[in-house]
Structures are given as C-alpha cells and as structure tokens.
Amino acid sequence: MAFTAMVGARIRRREDPRLITGRATYVDDVRQVGTVYAAFVRSPYGHAKITSIDTSAAKGDPHVLAVYTGEDLHHAHNLKASLPVAHKMPDLKTPPHYVLALDEVRVIGEAVAIVVADSPYTARDAAEKVVVEYDELPAVVDTEKAAAGPPYVHESLGTNVAFTMPFSAGDPDKAFAEADVVVKQRIVNQRVAPVPIEPRSMVANYDAGMQQLTLYSATQIPHLLRTQLAIVLGLPENKIRAIAPEVGGGFGAKLNVYAEEVVVSWVAMQLERPVKYIETRSECFQAMIHGRDQIDDLEIAAKNDGTITGLRLKITANMGAYHQLLTPVVPTLTLLMAHGCYKFENIQAEVVGVFTNTMSTDAYRGAGRPEATFFIERAIDMVAQRLKLDPADVRRKNFIANSAFPHTTATGLTYDSGDYETTMDKALALADYTGLRKRQEELRKQGRYLGIGLSTYVEVCGMGPSAAMPAAGWDSATIRIEPTGSITVLTGVSPHGQGQETTFAQIVADELGVPIDQISVIHGDTDKVQYGVGTFGSRGTAVGGAALKLAIDTIQAKAIKIAAHQWEANPDDLEYRDGKIQVKGDPSKTMSTPEAGFLAFMGDNLPPGLEPGLDATRRFEPPNFVFPFGTHICVVEVDAQSGQVEVVKYFAVDDCGRLINPMIAGGQVHGGIAQGLSQALFEEVVYDDRGQLLTGTLMDYAIPHAEQVPHYELDHTVTPTTVNPLGIKGIGEAGTIGSTPAVANAVIDALAPFGVVHIDMPLKPEKLWAAMQAKPTNGSVQ
Amino acid sequence: MQIDLTVNGKRASLDVEPRLLLAHALRDYLNLTGTHIGCDTSSCGACTVLLDGVSVKSCTVFAVQASGHAVTTIEGIGNADSLHPMQEAFWSAHGLQCGYCTTGMIVSAVDLLQRNPDPSDDEIRAGLEGNLCRCTGYENIVKAVRAAGAAMRSGEARHSVNELMPIHPPREEPPPSGEGIIPQQLQETKA
Incomplete structure (x- = not known):
C-alpha cells in the first residue's frame, strides 16, 4: 500500500505559484476605486x-x-x-x-x-x-549617559530610566568568592534594523x-x-x-x-x-522599530576545569524614545535566557530600560534571546581562552544533562526537552572540528588566520503560555468540511513567508485523509478567521499548529459518531486509520472524512442529538514554552593585511523537534543565519549625538548581498517536546540566535594570536585590522 | 507626456508626468503589480524588469525613457499555465519565503542566464548583487538559479502549475524516523 504521508515530506509550497508569477496581492497591490x-x-x-x-x-x-x-x-x-x-x-x-x-x-x-x-x-x-x-x-542617544541623568527624553518623568528589574538566584557571592577565574567583559549588542523588503x-x-x-x-x-x-x-x-x-x-x-x-x-x-x-525605505529606517541595542556587563565565575559556577550581569537596554508594543519586554527575555544551555545556578542580575532620542527598539527576530545567547556564548569562549581549554570541551562540561529534562532553570523557566551534546557532536563531526583545529594551527604558522567559532544555543519560543505573556498566548484553528468535500482551514496565526499554507495542509491531509489540493488554508483576515494571536516568537506551528491538531481531533471524533450511526456500530469500535474511518483492525469497509462531512451536511441521517455540519474551532493554550536548541559552527579567515573577513564554511545542526516540511524548516534556518551573521559582521544603526540617523538608507545600512554570505551546511536532530500534541518546537528564530555568536567567536578565535579577547560587533575590517597590529603569538593567549 | 511602449508583448500608450518612474507606470497605470518597490535608492532590486531584454531597476528609469522600447515584467516572464524554468526552479528549490523580492530576483536571474548560461555558484552570487533578499539567506536562490540553468540548457519544456501539483509523489515507504512527525494516531497503527 502506498504510504501517502505528507507530513515530513519536502513538498513544494502551495503559496508559491502566485508569488513567483507576480500575481500575489501585497498591501500596495490592493486597488480600490477612489x-x-x-x-x-x-x-x-x-x-x-x-x-x-x-x-x-x-x-x-x-x-x-x-x-x-x-x-x-x-x-x-x-x-x-x-x-x-x-x-x-x-x-x-x-x-x-x-x-x-x-x-x-x-x-x-x-x-x-x-x-x-x-x-x-x-x-x-x-x-x-x-x-x-x-x-x-538637547538630545541623548547614548544609553548609559541617558541612564545617568539629563537631558530627559520625557522631561515630566524626571529620569530616562523606564524600569529597573533586579534578579538573584542561588548564591552568586559564594560562587564568585570560590571561583578559580572570573572573566569580566562589557559586551555591546549593537542596534540593528529589521529591513523587511516590503516596508x-x-x-x-x-x-x-x-x-x-x-x-x-x-x-x-x-x-x-x-x-x-x-x-x-x-x-x-x-x-x-x-x-x-x-x-x-x-x-x-x-x-x-x-x-x-x-x-x-x-x-x-x-x-x-x-x-x-x-512608506519609503528612508521612512522605514527612521520609524519602523529597531532591534537589540543592549549593553551587557558580565562577570562569569569558573573553576579551573572549565565548570561555570556563577554569572553577574547588568543589562542596560535602549528603549528608544517611546514604548512600542513590546519594547520593555524584550530585555526581560534576555534575562530569562541568561544561562543558555548551561547548568549553573548562581545568577545576580539587573535589567535597566532607558529612554533615548532614538526609534523604539522592539521584537526583532529573536527578541532578547539573541542578546542572551551572544553574551553567554562569548563568555564560554572567553573562559576557554583564559583556561586554555577547548571551547567545545567547556560547553560539554557545562551542558544541562539529558537526564535533567524537564529542567527548571535558575531564572525560573522549565526547559522541556533537550539533547545538547548530541547536536554538538553531530555538528563537530559535520565540520570535522578536529581537522579544522589542525588546519588552523598550520595556517597560523604561515601567517594566515583561520578562526573557528562555536555557538550552542537554546532559545525560548512557541510564545507562549498566556500567564507568561504580556497578552494572550494561545492560538486558534477552525476546520470546516465543506459539503462537496473540500476542506477549509482557518488559522489564527498570520504567516508572511513561513509557509503554513503548506505545512498546515500537510498535517490536515494526513490526519483527515484528503489530497492536499483539496485543503485551503486561510489566514490574516479578521472577518474570516476567528480570533488568533498571530505569527511571532516562533509560535506559528508550535501554537497555531497545535490548535489545528485539536480541531482535527474534534472533527475525527464527530466523524466517527456519524460513521458509527451509518454502520449501526458502536463509536468505540471505530477508529481513524490512514485518514479514514474503519472498524478497529478491519480495513475492509471505510468512510472518508468528506463522506462523513456530506452526511453531516445532509443532516437527515445523524445520530440522535448530534448537530448537523462537520466543523470545529479549537484553541490551544500552551502549558509551557518550547526550547529548541542546536550547535552552529562558523569558520572564517581574517586577512591580516586588510582585516577582511571571509566566511569559509558554516555548519548548523538544529533541533526543533519534529519537522513537518524539512525544506521549509531549512529555509527558515538559512535566512536566520544570514541575519545573525550580518549582525556580527555588517549591520549597525548609527545616530549622531543630536539624534540624526546616519544609516537611513540601504546605501548606508548594510544588509548582505548574496556574495557576502556563505553556503550553509545544515543537519538536524529530533528531540520532540511534550508541550504540544505535534511534538514540534519552532524554527523561525533559531538561525538568528545561533549564528551571531558563532560568527563572532570565529572572528575572535582567528585573532587570538594577537591577544584579542573581545571586539564589539559589527566586526568590520578596520576594527580587526587595528587589533591585528599587535605582534602575533603562537596560540591562545592569556 | 504621451508615451508608447510595449509591455509583455502588448502595446501601451500612456499619458504621464515626465517624473513618473517606470515602476509606478507599470504598477499604477498598467496594473502590473508583480513589480515591487522596496527602497528609494536603487539598492534592493525588487523592481527589476527587462528593458529591451536587459535587466534594469524600474525605479531608476523614468517611464518616458521607456517610450519606444519593450518592457518585460514578471507577469511576462511566465504565468501559471506556462512557468518560466526560473520560476519553476525558485518554486522547487524553495528559493523564496515572503515573495516580495522574488519577482525582481527572478527577472535578474533570467537576465544573468542570458549573459552566462552556465554560471558557477560564485558567479550566480556576484550576478545577483543588485538584488536583496532578507528571508532566504540566498542559499536556495543560488540553488534555484543553478537548477534553472541546467533546465534551460537541456531545453526542458515549460510546465504549468497544475502539472507540478501535487507537489510530491506519495511515498512508498514510511518517512525515515526523525524526518518528520507522524501524527500520533497514525503512529500507533503504522508502527
């Protein structure tokens, strides 16, 4: 028998025909008389x-x-x-x-x-x-100056500090007192612009x-x-x-x-x-929200064997001039994810949000988690560098063990599932890490500077339990079996490139046993679709898809009752198998979902008390966030004469639980890597002291061209979650979160012979060239 | 000003202001909205069209400059009944996500293959330097252009959207473990 499962298949996207032929309708394409x-x-x-x-x-x-x-x-x-x-x-x-x-x-x-x-x-x-x-x-654009005193963005507040949030867990003082080494570093996570191509x-x-x-x-x-x-x-x-x-x-x-x-x-x-x-692109640079813009002052305590024991952290976040929808929430997510995929328990932290005369910062792909991943992954490398240990070994030593899941972190999150060591090992093997380190050593002797950067990230996504969200965190799905057998799906999430018209149809095709071309997935219209919360925080499939699964369950249960009445059978004796209803274990007689839908429409032969029609609206309230993870490895060569960075190779092994369409998931990772890599190397929003935007066009603000990004080699592992009935996590932001530190770690690793411990992003040639003017030594440095 | 041009093989006569950009003439006078506008500095390439067969950024050409010339927009490159191999390749290789840059990217890529029918990956990346994409990280765009080049060199016939749907042949085997989710109910019965 043909196994027709669509889920897991790399099928072409169903939204694409209109997009590739120029027949899609974006807002500017909406034509109304007058x-x-x-x-x-x-x-x-x-x-x-x-x-x-x-x-x-x-x-x-x-x-x-x-x-x-x-x-x-x-x-x-x-x-x-x-x-x-x-x-x-x-x-x-x-x-x-x-x-x-x-x-x-x-x-x-x-x-x-x-x-x-x-x-x-x-x-x-x-x-x-x-x-x-x-x-x-007088304007103020520097976050720390603004935090310190006047001029005030809002004179009536008498301060530029929007909020201060202290946090402490464990016994950080003891951890630092007993540490063998303490690494201190101020890390600036620069302001970037999202730049969707449609303004x-x-x-x-x-x-x-x-x-x-x-x-x-x-x-x-x-x-x-x-x-x-x-x-x-x-x-x-x-x-x-x-x-x-x-x-x-x-x-x-x-x-x-x-x-x-x-x-x-x-x-x-x-x-x-x-x-x-x-809006014009210039207006977009000025008045669309920006991302990041945090100063993270950190101290990390470690033992000589590389065991991390504690973290002291001050997050100073630039809010911009006003709050937009989620402005103050973003840096709090940084705090929540401050210890990444590592098990240390002692954290002392403070988050300060500061108004300045700049555009509001808000959720930009990753929203707070890239900042956390960046500083913790840089910190791990700095510890490794100080202790002359391999960065992979330091990570391995500190990973939360597989047996520890679900794992409650010091910041109060419960990581659902994880297998950090397996993804790292897979990535190390994919990249031939040992071979790369040998090659690095050889090249250094020739005056060539290869850098190898690791990033082992975990992120919080599938936003999220309503109790933990600034507003509702659930999402919804409706499925309607139409009288002639086609199926309409209405989803409360609002995809804009993520491909849910395809992936949701794949799920429905398998579960309700209909060809995929009979399923239409509708989204993005409040007059058509029941309330939904939308697409962000890698939640589309983890929350919206989970709601879809609940709606499928409801449809199946009702369809079974309809079939049971037809067949004068007990509903408990029937089951869905391969998308059709049959007597348990007996495929000789089946009823399809559209057949049950037609009977439900006719309404003249239904079990007593059963309403006509076959449709369902369900909402999924996630009991927890989900925590995808992975290992990214970046290999760069930095030219000693010019400071130019060439990204030689890029490897990513991600784990977002089960995959519905690996091709689409891979595309999300590609794009995420490009954005994160670009923050590491190219992008920076710059205001002058009077609040003039100096990077106000695509001539001045560098988003990467095809030539500036490498080929990405991807693989994945599959560690399902139990948070939702699909076992899936989320993949929309993973690439962005994993890549920035991998690239930065690679560049700084390349510069280790010059005594470089840290350089703030973007890692532009002039900064690197300046750092390479020191006399090189033969290996890692103090 | 009165201008006469040929757009996607059809004659068009328009009365336009001298300052009207070709991109706006196509979109707002001829309703060819597949040509998108993503910037104001000729940086993004979303508005790329062919002018007498050569790619131009239509936001950098006045409509009056196109008078007497032939313009091909994405709508003229191919349609659902007859996809250009480049369109098919973008679809098959997942060379697009939000789709906004895609139409200009496809037109640029068509022009690239006219000049270099068998480009290397590096040549593809260099050849598309005038087009920005924020979604795909370019990986699958490069793959698509390579695939389209191969299809065009071998003279493969054009396909319609319907021919390419359904998109994937049914499996004869269950998906390998880990490749995809098997819904719980199916998992029990198919194990």
Whole structure:
C-alpha cells in the first residue's frame, strides 16, 4: 500500500505559484476605486519643541484633500489615545505616545502631520509645503549617559530610566568568592534594523453606511491590531476589519501597532475615501522599530576545569524614545535566557530600560534571546581562552544533562526537552572540528588566520503560555468540511513567508485523509478567521499548529459518531486509520472524512442529538514554552593585511523537534543565519549625538548581498517536546540566535594570536585590522 | 507626456508626468503589480524588469525613457499555465519565503542566464548583487538559479502549475524516523 504521508515530506509550497508569477496581492497591490494617498511630515530633529505648524500652503494645493496635525487630532477631534504597550511590569514608566506629535518631537522621523492628496506624488509634494518650526532641544542617544541623568527624553518623568528589574538566584557571592577565574567583559549588542523588503504599508477604507472600518496592513498580528485600533480609535471592535494580505517579511518589525496605522484609519473615516500609505525605505529606517541595542556587563565565575559556577550581569537596554508594543519586554527575555544551555545556578542580575532620542527598539527576530545567547556564548569562549581549554570541551562540561529534562532553570523557566551534546557532536563531526583545529594551527604558522567559532544555543519560543505573556498566548484553528468535500482551514496565526499554507495542509491531509489540493488554508483576515494571536516568537506551528491538531481531533471524533450511526456500530469500535474511518483492525469497509462531512451536511441521517455540519474551532493554550536548541559552527579567515573577513564554511545542526516540511524548516534556518551573521559582521544603526540617523538608507545600512554570505551546511536532530500534541518546537528564530555568536567567536578565535579577547560587533575590517597590529603569538593567549 | 511602449508583448500608450518612474507606470497605470518597490535608492532590486531584454531597476528609469522600447515584467516572464524554468526552479528549490523580492530576483536571474548560461555558484552570487533578499539567506536562490540553468540548457519544456501539483509523489515507504512527525494516531497503527 502506498504510504501517502505528507507530513515530513519536502513538498513544494502551495503559496508559491502566485508569488513567483507576480500575481500575489501585497498591501500596495490592493486597488480600490477612489483611493487617495497619504504622506507624513516627519521630524528632522532628534529632540525639539514644535513652535508652529503652518499647513496653509499645503491645504491650498488643489491636489490636497486634507492636512491634519497632532493638535487637530488631539483637540479638534478629541483623539487623545496613546499607542499601546503590552507588559506586566508594575513600575514601568509609560509616557504618552501620541499618534501625531503634540508640542514636542523626541525621535527623528516622528510623525508630525499627515497630508492626503490625489496621488502618491502630489501627497509628497504637498507634505513639503507644510512648514514646521522647531526649537531644537538637547538630545541623548547614548544609553548609559541617558541612564545617568539629563537631558530627559520625557522631561515630566524626571529620569530616562523606564524600569529597573533586579534578579538573584542561588548564591552568586559564594560562587564568585570560590571561583578559580572570573572573566569580566562589557559586551555591546549593537542596534540593528529589521529591513523587511516590503516596508510598512497600509490602506484604510471606511464604509459610512455600515460604519465599518477596513484596514489592510502589512502586519503579523491582524487580530491584535484590530483590538488595539478599537481601543485607540474608540470604535466597537466588531466594526473593524483588519486584513494582512500577502506580507513581504516581518522579522518582528510588523508585530506592532504603529501610529501610522491609527492615523491612516482615522483619516479614512474623516474622508470616507480609501486612504493608502506606503512608506519609503528612508521612512522605514527612521520609524519602523529597531532591534537589540543592549549593553551587557558580565562577570562569569569558573573553576579551573572549565565548570561555570556563577554569572553577574547588568543589562542596560535602549528603549528608544517611546514604548512600542513590546519594547520593555524584550530585555526581560534576555534575562530569562541568561544561562543558555548551561547548568549553573548562581545568577545576580539587573535589567535597566532607558529612554533615548532614538526609534523604539522592539521584537526583532529573536527578541532578547539573541542578546542572551551572544553574551553567554562569548563568555564560554572567553573562559576557554583564559583556561586554555577547548571551547567545545567547556560547553560539554557545562551542558544541562539529558537526564535533567524537564529542567527548571535558575531564572525560573522549565526547559522541556533537550539533547545538547548530541547536536554538538553531530555538528563537530559535520565540520570535522578536529581537522579544522589542525588546519588552523598550520595556517597560523604561515601567517594566515583561520578562526573557528562555536555557538550552542537554546532559545525560548512557541510564545507562549498566556500567564507568561504580556497578552494572550494561545492560538486558534477552525476546520470546516465543506459539503462537496473540500476542506477549509482557518488559522489564527498570520504567516508572511513561513509557509503554513503548506505545512498546515500537510498535517490536515494526513490526519483527515484528503489530497492536499483539496485543503485551503486561510489566514490574516479578521472577518474570516476567528480570533488568533498571530505569527511571532516562533509560535506559528508550535501554537497555531497545535490548535489545528485539536480541531482535527474534534472533527475525527464527530466523524466517527456519524460513521458509527451509518454502520449501526458502536463509536468505540471505530477508529481513524490512514485518514479514514474503519472498524478497529478491519480495513475492509471505510468512510472518508468528506463522506462523513456530506452526511453531516445532509443532516437527515445523524445520530440522535448530534448537530448537523462537520466543523470545529479549537484553541490551544500552551502549558509551557518550547526550547529548541542546536550547535552552529562558523569558520572564517581574517586577512591580516586588510582585516577582511571571509566566511569559509558554516555548519548548523538544529533541533526543533519534529519537522513537518524539512525544506521549509531549512529555509527558515538559512535566512536566520544570514541575519545573525550580518549582525556580527555588517549591520549597525548609527545616530549622531543630536539624534540624526546616519544609516537611513540601504546605501548606508548594510544588509548582505548574496556574495557576502556563505553556503550553509545544515543537519538536524529530533528531540520532540511534550508541550504540544505535534511534538514540534519552532524554527523561525533559531538561525538568528545561533549564528551571531558563532560568527563572532570565529572572528575572535582567528585573532587570538594577537591577544584579542573581545571586539564589539559589527566586526568590520578596520576594527580587526587595528587589533591585528599587535605582534602575533603562537596560540591562545592569556 | 504621451508615451508608447510595449509591455509583455502588448502595446501601451500612456499619458504621464515626465517624473513618473517606470515602476509606478507599470504598477499604477498598467496594473502590473508583480513589480515591487522596496527602497528609494536603487539598492534592493525588487523592481527589476527587462528593458529591451536587459535587466534594469524600474525605479531608476523614468517611464518616458521607456517610450519606444519593450518592457518585460514578471507577469511576462511566465504565468501559471506556462512557468518560466526560473520560476519553476525558485518554486522547487524553495528559493523564496515572503515573495516580495522574488519577482525582481527572478527577472535578474533570467537576465544573468542570458549573459552566462552556465554560471558557477560564485558567479550566480556576484550576478545577483543588485538584488536583496532578507528571508532566504540566498542559499536556495543560488540553488534555484543553478537548477534553472541546467533546465534551460537541456531545453526542458515549460510546465504549468497544475502539472507540478501535487507537489510530491506519495511515498512508498514510511518517512525515515526523525524526518518528520507522524501524527500520533497514525503512529500507533503504522508502527
């Protein structure tokens, strides 16, 4: 018999035909009759008082329909609401964050006015006619200076410190007192920009007759966006429809509620016209959230054999000028993951969130965990370097043992499952680690500097148990067996490249025994799909897929009752096997799911008391997070003459539990590695002292080209989780989390003969060249 | 200004402002929305089209400059009934995720193979330096271009989307352990 299992198969994606032929509909491709176009007037200063705004010239432009300022919204129209921040922190300072600036601007690119005109070109022309006068105020962009005192981003707070969170576990003082070595290092995790290739895009329309607002937005969270729009605009939620059509990449940056989404919606209501706003890339660099930007001061205590015994840590996180949706949550995730995949129990830590005159930081692919992985993986290498031990051996010595799972960490998380040593061994073998070390030694004698970097990461994902989330952590799925046998799946997650139209159909195809082309997976429309929380935190399949499995269970149970009634059998004697209903152990007579669905539709021959129809909506509340892990190994050669880094080889062995489509999972890892590698080597958002953005275009901000990244060699191990019924973890962020430290460790390992212990990212040639001006020694150094 | 151009083999006459970019003319006048716009500095390549058969970034060409010339957009490269081998290869190799850069990337890759029908991996990477992708890490894009080159060199016929669906032949064997999840219920009965 043919084994038709789709799950586990590397099938082509079902979303791709429309994407490869240019027939997909992104927000900018939405065409509505009568559309008008918005442009924003934005602050050219990092910090300034607005002294006057003259809109008369813009309003006199015959192409212009309307111009609104913050004053107009706030006073004339009474739209006083502040943008949301989701958190559960009792002492968090939450200064108002108006959708258009009122009196003062606190970050370059802050929206000051909106102009609406009859074409995108005329809208931008007219925006230039809005004359805004400013008095520039002292700005602060350096996180530590901002934490220390004035000038204040929000004068009324009398401080730039948004929150302080102390933490202690075990007996860190004792651990440090008894340590053989203490490694101290200040690690700057630089600010980076997410740069989805599709910038923020939105089109709003208001049907005055129905009193219905529809917002198409390039978002990862259509339902949460709808909820927040209802709150901010003061509308009934059932009169708002949010649609995320095709979305051109998110990486966390579209996991937000932006001022522009609110303003464009509001303007559409005023004008009763569709209003479209597509930001430019330059606006995107200014006003889309940034990621990372932490200073991590750490001290790590170790024994001479490499055993790590304790960690002291201060995380100073740059919040930017305002909180966006999850701004303060991100550095707290860093603290939670501070000890990585190692078993030390003694931690003393403090997290400080600081306002500066910069764009808000928020969740960018990994969101807090890359920062933790970066410093702990760098720290392990520094311990190895100090003790002249092999970095792989130090890791092995400190891994949480397989027998220890589920393992409750000192920071209070319960790691579900893991087998860290097996993935590391597999990666070491894949890379021929021993051979690489020999080669490194040979090349050093020739004055060539090969570096080998390891990173053994664990991450927290499958976000998450509602109790541990700033807002709801569950997700939903609906399955409908249509009368003619096709199957409609509605998922509450909102994929934008992750491929769930395919992977969810693979699961349903197997479980309900229908060909995959009869299954349609719908997402991203609040009028079609029951409430869902969205796609972020590597949760799409781990939470949304788990909800799908629950819905499958409900469908199967009902279909069995229908078949049992037909066959005058006891439902307990029937089972699903190979996607069909049969008497247990007897495949001679079967009923398919579509057949049961048709009977359920006809309704005239159902068991007494059973409702007609065959559909189910289920929600999955995760009992815990999931903790994927893996080992990445990067091999670089640094040119001593120029400091140029060549990434010679890259190996990744990841473990995200069971795989539904290994091809798609591999793609997630590839892209993640490129982003993490790029943070290590190339990317950095730079503001000057006055808050001017110096990296405001793709000419100045380096996201990698094809030539700048290596071929990646992947493998995986499979350690299922019991947290969800699919046994899967999540793979969306793993590559980003694992790669940055692997690359940095490789570069610094290459420079070990020059006495280099640490260099902050991005590891650009000029920094490396400068470090290589020391006289090389023959091996690892003190 | 009145301009006349040929787009995907069809004549088009448009009345445009001199400053109108070709990318906007294609998208907003001709509704060919497969050409995407991802930046304002000609850095990302999402808007790549062929102008008289040669790739250009349509955000860096005025519509009036295209007057009298032939433009091929992604819609003209191939469609669901007849996929260009490059489109098929991107699909088969998982050379895309969000799809936003993909259309421009495919057009650039088509142009690359016109100039170099059998490029090495390094030549593919260098040849696509004008196109940015944030999702794939380029690995599967390189693989796709290589596969498309092989298919084109061997003169393989074009396929339709329907011919390529269903996407994967049914297995004759259970998936090797560890390759994929076997739903619990099936696991019990198939073990």
